Amino acid sequence: MKVYHFTEQPYPDAWKDHGGSLRVNLPNRKCDPAIAADLLHRYYDEWLLADELGYDIMLNEHHQTATCMSSTVIVGLSVLARQTKRARLLVLGYPIGHRGDPLRVAEELSNIDVISRGRLDMGFIKGVPYEFAASNQNPVGVMDRFWEAHDFILKAMTTHDGPFNWESEHFHYRQVNIWPRPWQQPHPPIWSTTGTKSNARVLGERGYVIATLGTGYNTRPLFDAYREGYMSKGHPAPAADRFAYLGLVAVASNERDALSRGELLASYPRTSSIVYPPFRNPPGYLSVEDNARMLRGETPPRSFTKSGRAIDMRTASVPELIEAGILFCGTPDQVYAQLVEFCDYCGGMGNLLMMGHAGPMSHADTVDNLTLFAKEVLPRLTQYKQPAAATATAA
Amino acid sequence: MTQTLSVNGIRIELIDRGQGNPLLFLHPGIGIDPDGPVIERLASRMRVLAPTHPGFGASEAPRSFDHIDDLAYFYLDFLDQLDLADVVLVGVSFGGWIAAEMAIKSTARISHLVLGNAVGIKVGSREDRDIADIFAINEADFLQLAYCNPDAGKRDYKAMPDAVVRHAARNREATARYAWSPYMHDPKLRGRLHRIRIPTLFLWGMHDRVLREDYGKAYCEAIPGACFERIERAGHFPHVEQASEFAEKIFAFVAAR
Numbered sequence: 202m203k204v205y206h207f208t209e210q211p212y213p214d215a216w217k218d219h220g221g222s223l224r225v226n227l228p229n230r231k232c233d234p235a236i237a238a239d240l241l242h243r244y245y246d247e248w249l250l251a252d253e254l255g256y257d258i259m260l261n262e263h264h265q266t267a268t269c270m271s272s273t274v275i276v277g278l279s280v281l282a283r284q285t286k287r288a289r290l291l292v293l294g295y296p297i298g299h300r301g302d303p304l305r306v307a308e309e310l311s312n313i314d315v316i317s318r319g320r321l322d323m324g325f326i327k328g329v330p331y332e333f334a335a336s337n338q339n340p341v342g343v344m345d346r347f348w349e350a351h352d353f354i355l356k357a358m359t360t361h362d363g364p365f366n367w368e369s370e371h372f373h374y375r376q377v378n379i380w381p382r383p384w385q386q387p388h389p390p391i392w393s394t395t396g397t398k399s400n401a402r403v404l405g406e407r408g409y410v411i412a413t414l415g416t417g418y419n420t421r422p423l424f425d426a427y428r429e430g431y432m433s434k435g436h437p438a439p440a441a442d443r444f445a446y447l448g449l450v451a452v453a454s455n456e457r458d459a460l461s462r463g464e465l466l467a468s469y470p471r472t473s474s475i476v477y478p479p480f481r482n483p484p485g486y487l488s489v490e491d492n493a494r495m496l497r498g499e500t501p502p503r504s505f506t507k508s509g510r511a512i513d514m515r516t517a518s519v520p521e522l523i524e525a526g527i528l529f530c531g532t533p534d535q536v537y538a539q540l541v542e543f544c545d546y547c548g549g550m551g552n553l554l555m556m557g558h559a560g561p562m563s564h565a566d567t568v569d570n571l572t573l574f575a576k577e578v579l580p581r582l583t584q585y586k587q588p589a590a591a592t593a594t595a596a
Numbered sequence: 597m598t599q600t601l602s603v604n605g606i607r608i609e610l611i612d613r614g615q616g617n618p619l620l621f622l623h624p625g626i627g628i629d630p631d632g633p634v635i636e637r638l639a640s641r642m643r644v645l646a647p648t649h650p651g652f653g654a655s656e657a658p659r660s661f662d663h664i665d666d667l668a669y670f671y672l673d674f675l676d677q678l679d680l681a682d683v684v685l686v687g688v689s690f691g692g693w694i695a696a697e698m699a700i701k702s703t704a705r706i707s708h709l710v711l712g713n714a715v716g717i718k719v720g721s722r723e724d725r726d727i728a729d730i731f732a733i734n735e736a737d738f739l740q741l742a743y744c745n746p747d748a749g750k751r752d753y754k755a756m757p758d759a760v761v762r763h764a765a766r767n768r769e770a771t772a773r774y775a776w777s778p779y780m781h782d783p784k785l786r787g788r789l790h791r792i793r794i795p796t797l798f799l800w801g802m803h804d805r806v807l808r809e810d811y812g813k814a815y816c817e818a819i820p821g822a823c824f825e826r827i828e829r830a831g832h833f834p835h836v837e838q839a840s841e842f843a844e845k846i847f848a849f850v851a852a853r
Contacts, residue, residue, distance in 0.1 A: 334732060339776040341769055342662065370660075479734050484772035492765035496753040 202544070202551055202582040205259040205291055206251035206571060207447070208558040209469065210244045210277075212237060215267035216468075216560070222477040224266040225334050237270055243564050245280055250568060251557075252285040254575035259291040259554050264299075264335040268473055275309045282317035290317055293392055293412060293445075293554070294326030298343040299336035303350040304374055307357035311383045319384035324392035324412065325351055330487075331480040341485030346371045358388040392445065396503070398426035405430025405439070412445035412554060415470065415514055417526035419505045420446060424547050441551030441587035446543070449528040450555045452536045452574045462570060463519045463530035468560030470514040470527065507546075533577030540578075541585060549587040598630050601647070603674045608655035611646040614639030617707075619684040619846075620671070621646040622691030624833060625730075625771035626749075627653050627763060634835040637843035642684065647674065649694070651770035653763040664716070664774050664782055668697035675705040684850055688712035688835050689806075690771060693780070699796075700788040708850050709796040711815070712842065713804050713832045717786040718778075719814045727780045728806045731772065742832040744803035749836070789818040795853035796822035799845055801830030801837065823849070 215231040216223065248258050260277045263269035271277050274292050281290055290313065300306055314321040327347045333340040349371045356365065357379050364376040383389055392410040395401050404411045405427035413420055424444055431439040449466040453459035474481075482495065494500075502511035506524040514527055522528035526546070529539045544550045557574065558567040601610045611630050619642040621628075621635070628635075628646055638644045649667055651657030660666070671694065675683060685706045687695030692714025699709050720726045728741050739746035753761050798816045800809060809826075816824045825845055830837035 337777050339662075339772065341773040341776065342659075345659070479732050483731060484776075485769045489762060489765045489769065492768070493758070493761045496761050496765060498754065 202553060202585055203257050204553045204555050204579055206256040207259040207554050207556050208244055209269040210271045211560055212267045212270050213561040216472055219475060223268050223472055224331050224476040225480045226477055227267055241270060247567050248281055249284055251571055252288040254571060255579055257289040259293055261293055264332045278313045282313050289320050289322055291322040291324060293324030294394060295324060296328030297325050297350040298327030298347040299332060299338050303353045303372055304377060307354045308379050311358060311379055311381055314383040314385055314389050315381045321389040322392055323389045326394050330483055331476045333483045334480050340483040355388055358383050398423060401426040402430035406434055410443055410445055414447040415504055415527055417504050418507045420547055441549035444547060444550045445552035445554055446550050447554040447556060450557055450574060451530040452533055452570060452578060456531055459531045460519055462566060463528055465562040466528060466559045467519055467522055469556060474515050537578050537581050545588055551587060603670060603677055606650055606656050606658060608650060609648040609653055611635060614643050616642045617682060618643045618645060618680045619686060622687035622694050624689030624691050625767060627767045633839035634842060637839050641847055651773055652767050662773055664693060664697050667694045668701060671698055672702055681705055682707040684708045686710040687714060689715055689832060696785060699792045703794045706794060709794055710799060710846055712799045712834050713801050713807055714815060715780040716782060717815055718781050718783055719811050726811055741805040744829050744831045744837055786818055790820060792819045797849045798822060798824045799834055799842060800826050801832060801834035802826050802828055803830060804832040806832040
């Protein structure tokens, strides 16, 4: 298994006084640039440590939010492409559904891939609902735009015989010929996220890495939909490296310290949905059927515990988050056991996207968390034998 | 009664009621209630054709439909297909925008244009928000802005039939499909309104806080000879809140011009 260290690069000082919305419309006067600088340098230092400790690295971006100061992930990737030595650099995701200019995306990512000498993993996502207010891109038809941007970026990365023409529904270029071209051939690996079985199947058909977040013990149906899509193209069952899962990870030498660290990490699910309600569900982001259900006030639960009990990850306790496979928390032995149980449940899961820092967790705590995990858990996970792919589809 | 009609292979819902000279009513983003009083009032003296726009309610929309011009040309083709002449073209809010976009292209089949609290143009400076951002407010706040009496717009989704709730969801999506950006307007429209040379009436619900009255006045001034009349005790949807007065003012305008 590979383990990617991830933090959202939050600005937690603003979390105490947000007036009901941490995103989109929280005035940026609440951001002190001096504090932001200290935090960002600190987060980069922790990623450099992760590189030394044997982790891979994941970055993302969000917009107009105190939950994530990475408003352009290319900056973080640029810093780390130059400063890290060995880690893979996963962007998950790059919200190409919000990007007006996919040519720029192809150029940026090719540059990162070259500077890092082929260490880039490209996670493309449509983007979260509340950020259509920020980007002003139309949420209606976002998936059509996503796939056209995707097709264009790959065409730009894999065309080496001079300029090509692109005049389509959403994007128009006449002389496309990017320099430099990517290091990895034919292009860096592609990842994406989803929360629906239909999209999971599409990702399987394409053989991209599928990542889920917050799905806990409700992940298996998504991974199985991926497997169906993957095998429908005539491939044998997909290996565990096609599957990724974002988990909060709090490890400490004793259970009590681990649980208090888990409380700090739980600040992520508890704050990430604090946003002025009209921005939560822009028109066309969800299907008409889902929107009709929401108008009736019906919102199906998303997270379930091992025993099948629905929980709300915005309000769940730390023990509930652990039971739901959203937080992996305890001594190194306990965390290893929790992760293995989860991988077995998934029928194989080869990429742990480890949120090893969140919210107000201090630098010292984060360093300790990362170091202990790297020393006591990571080596065992590297040795861990995933469930055989053939049996994974039997369930 | 509501029927269906195909124009250019696109199947839409159509209310066709009453007799006399034809009146094409283009509904706002909230859709059209076939049992609402405005249809009945208008149909008392005229043949009312009230289609549901492609993408709204139960009407189909091809994937390529994403611009107000798609609707304007669709309804010009609609008039051709039904071979209608001397049509009184009435549109409210988003429907008024479609009507204006039709009229700058061709008034060959249109005798009168009536715009009720219409959106569609840019009036203020680049940092002025001419039109309230309805996608950035919750429904209760929208009702406060859009109605003189907010209760007139309240809906109990839990008590509604499934199809009606589904249509409400489609209406919201379709409005964004055509009007997300540039928001609720076409930057070119204002400069083309001088092409409209038929009698034009603006009906303006005075209590509208989605649009200011000076927005309506600026719209009116851009169309040669257009008249402006207020409707009291009505907001952004005067055809809902004052259906009788809305219809009577249209009849009087058509009779006089």
